[in-house]
Amino acid sequence: MRSNGQPRADDWVNHVIRIRDTQDQVAFAELFRHFAPRVKAFLMRSGADPSLAEECAQEVMATLWHKAHMFDPTRATVATWVFTIARNRKIDALRKQKRPEPEDLPWGPEAEPDQEDILSLQEETRALGQALAELPEKQRELIERAYFGDLSHSEIAAETGLPLGTIKSRIRLALDRLRHTMK
Incomplete structure (x- = not known):
């Protein structure tokens, strides 16, 4: 722990390991309290509306819980891993929003294109x-x-x-x- 009461980067690694090994809910709650608001703010700063940012932040934290076994501390810090998941969730959500819903698709015959x-x-x-x-x-x-x-x-x-x-x-x-x- 740092003097300001915040865990150091290696403490976050221990939290993820505790989640991975024993599904430690206290460790998850601490990670959630620290990262969820930061993830939401990050997503909003990058253009997501508040509801999308909130939804993505929840999904990111759920991913952290379910996929803690995939975290590799030799490849990234916990913060880097979490914010990478957040970025990817936002991209996926935006892609889904851009796909037309069936009611938005045109019905009936379309005009024939020119031969050219x-x-x-x-x-x-x-x-x-x-x-x-x-x-x-x-x-x-x-x-x-x-x-x-x-x-x-x-x-x-x-x-x-x-x-x-x-x-x-x-x-x-x-x-x-x-x-x-x-x-």
């Missing part, structure tokens, strides 16, 4: 397929999972076992190559 638009779209599709085929296999696989499989970077990391930073780097490099090729 069809040919242009077919050419773009062909060019994109060729550009994707020319990507290195590791980059292409991650692009396909992210954009065709609709997986978040965190979900890809969980499926592949690759570090999140590697996934982000490969996707960024692949998108740069695609942009250059499609100009």
Whole structure:
């Protein structure tokens, strides 16, 4: 403990270990009191409305409880781990908000596209397929999972076992190559 009564970073690690090993509710309550308001404030500063921030903060803390076994103190501090979970939860929540609800989708026949638009779209599709085929296999696989499989970077990391930073780097490099090729 520090002189201000706040646990040090290594004390938070001990809290997570107690949650992992014995489902210690006191340790969880202390982590919750410390991190939940900070997570909510962080999410609101990054543009989330108060209700979304509150919901995400609750989910983050529930994740901490259920997935304490996944925390690795050699890779990150507890604070870094918690705020990474928060950031990913916010991204997931925003993605869900942007998906149209069935009642928002148009019903009935849509106007037929012009033949010129069809040919242009077919050419773009062909060019994109060729550009994707020319990507290195590791980059292409991650692009396909992210954009065709609709997986978040965190979900890809969980499926592949690759570090999140590697996934982000490969996707960024692949998108740069695609942009250059499609100009």
